[in-house]
Amino acid sequence: MIAFVGLSHLGLVHAVATAAKGFNVTGFDPNPTLVENLRCGDLPVFEPGLKELLCQHTDQIQFTSDPKNLSSCELVFLSLDVPTNDQNESNLEPLRNLITWAWNHFSPSATCVVLSQVPPGFTRSLWINKPVKHLFAQVETLVFGNAVHRALEPERFIVGCADPQEVFPSLYSEWQSAFNCPVLPMRFESAELAKISINCFLVSSVTTTNTLAEICEHTGADWSEIAPALRLDRRIGPYAYLTPGLGIAGGNLERDLVTVCQLASRYGSHAEIVTAWQNNSRYRADWALRQLHRVVLPRCSHPRIAVWGLTYKVDTHSMKNSAAVALIAALAPFQITAFDPMVASIPVHLANLELAPNALAACHEADVLIVMTPWKHFSQVNPAEIQAEMRGRFIIDPYGIISAPGFTHLQLGL
Amino acid sequence: MLEHLQKQASHPNRVVILGSKGFLAHALVQHLTSEGIDCLAIGSSEMDLIHPDSMAKLSGLLQPDDSLVITSALTPDKGKDVATLMKNLEMARHLASCLENQGCSQVVYISSDSVYDGKESLIRESSTRQASDLYSLMHIAREQILSQATAKSKTPLCFVCPCAIYGAADTHNSYGPNRFFRTALKDCKITLFGNGEEIRDHILVDDVARLIGLCLTHRSVGILNAATGVAQSFHHVAENIADVLGSNVAIECLPRTGAITHRHFDPTVRIKAFPQFEPTPLSVGLAKMHRDLTTTSHK
Secondary structure, three states, X not given: OEEEEOOOHHHHHHHHHHHHOOOOEEEEOOOHHHHHHHHOOOOOOOOOOHHHHHHHOHHHEEEEOXXXXXXOOOEEEEOOOOOEOOOOOEOOHHHHHHHHHHHOOXXXXXXXXXXXXXXXXXXXXXXXXXXXXXXXXXXXXXXXXXXXXXXXXXXXXXXXXOOOOOOOOHHHHHHHHHOOOOEEEEEHHXXXXXXXXXXXXXXXXHHHHHHHHHHHHHXXXXXXXXXXXXXXXXXXOOOOOOOOOOOOXXXXXXXXXXXXXXXXXXXXXXXXXXXXXXXXXXXXXXXXXXXXXXXXXXXXXXXXXXXXXXXXXXXXXXXXXXXXXXXXXXXXXXXXXXXXXXXXXXXXXXXXXXXXXXXXXXXXXXXEEEEOOOOHHHHOOOHHHHHHHOOOOEEEOOOOOOOOOXXXXXOOOO | OEEEOOOOOOOOOEEEEEOOOOHHHHHHHHHHHHOOOOEEEEOOOOOOOOOOHHHHHHHHHOOOOEEEEEOOOOOHHHOOOHHHHHHHHHHHHHHHHHHOOOOOOEEEEEOOHHHEOOOOOEEOOOOOEOOOOHHHHHHHHHXXXXXXXXXXXXXXXXXXXXXXXXXXXXXXXXXXXXXXXXHHHHHOEEEEEOOOOOEEEEEEHHHHHHHHHHHHHOOEEEEEEEOOOOEEEHHXXXXXXXXXXXXXXXXXXXXXXXXXXXXXXXXXXXXXXXXXXXXXXXXXXXXXXHHHHHHOOOO
């Protein structure tokens, strides 16, 4: 039996993926309400494909809040997501508390794997007093919206070990083999920093793309023509993050940048580039706001504004650090009507926001439409219907998902 | 970088403006008066901040519910030397001496965009403060002195850092709209360095006054760059002035002596703080400046 302790986004996705690979799984969380909801198939997060996968493998997974069920598990993943505060700093206390409490219920012969997002040094601090035979730190870069696919078909396993020469226990090894991907054992600290390193490289691509896309906007160049050329460069690659966006959001990437800054500060390393990424991201998040003030407000001082999309990206319900929410907060004097397929309630501080039942309804009598999250559904709305609903002729469409003749259309990188 | 202590704007009880003879202070008094805000403008002839007795005068005058706007400074046209720096700092010392013991509703210090690192081409309120000469050092030092003093008396403090200000009443004759208009009107000529390629943000003095007014009515705390967010080349400014004058104004180009540098301002903090504030477009502002110059004795 394999256990996942902590059933937030990370734990749920990997528990279900493990069941899908044919293992029997115990999903444990001390919150009985959460467990009861999970037993009814009511998931606390939206993740494409997760609910369906759970339905297919419900016989192989049991959810419990009774710690006694952990004692028979020989492989235990500590999988609670580490939350971040407004400053994007990790709060490790819930994870530490859970571990301290759950340890006592593990079998002494169990293998314990930390799956949570932890900084360098965390797993080593556990190893010193571990009550279990084996302890590892496995890196998971949870990508909201694509987490199920990545969990079922991982690119590789990065595994932090007390001793990288150590042979993996049989059940852990069997579990790894089920996913048929390379396994890279390394010391704890390397694995923990590997996750941060991956995210730093992603952020560097994102911010470089955003910087150059903005220059495109001023020079007549078109970033969408440039990006394919970069993808064919072997040093950059076909999967590089080359789509312009509104800065980094969601919390995970931001967290890792904060962690690097904290480590650099502690050890006296030069990390100004990370600060520059953070500043660039904050700057990009306000792109739509600047376009609105530059192009629309001088021509229409009291605009009615329609916003499509509130989540920080598609295929998630998360609004953490969402550019849309920041935009609406910065437009307090104006009335805004928004629609997002995953958002049913308005954040409390957005008093100027009204939710519409659908995308077209949000456009009713609007002077400007701002598309903040590029949900596929939005690109399928008939432009003639948009035109009929709106009274103005401005579309701020950062990701260029709408083709509507007759509108002043503003897009990133063009 | 800018926080409003009053989300809903309301008139301050009284605004005391130090440096009433200045170009900006004059526009500010006009604006606040037009808004029905009580203000008291004090010039150096009534209270010379360089002299120690100014401390007692200010203490006797300043009420706890007053807002204080500090525009007083010896600008570079009055001197760029150490002596001028020390006089400016002496003013700050006297102000601080008063403000650390006697708080008021708010202090607004009119700083300058010169406080920012001249090498940065996109200036934001969070940009690095880096002295490039004694004038910028003066403003940076004054900001620190006032921060320390107002922290002691728990007085809300706001720094307003204007970019290049233009307007008919300007006396500084600095390179840009002010000098261009004067030479165009006097000699039918505008002289540029190189081809005037340098890009700068120019803001109409009335707009700066409006922004300070907004900071006062919201009791804003922090830093605000008073800029339009739309930078133009000096050549563009010169052409625009020539168009406004509608006569045969020649644009003359002198050999360039220094490297070309550009400076833009990111208006995001201003946009978020005051969403309904729209800066006057340069062409409109220059036309107004022309009207003011030709209907008053500013020539």
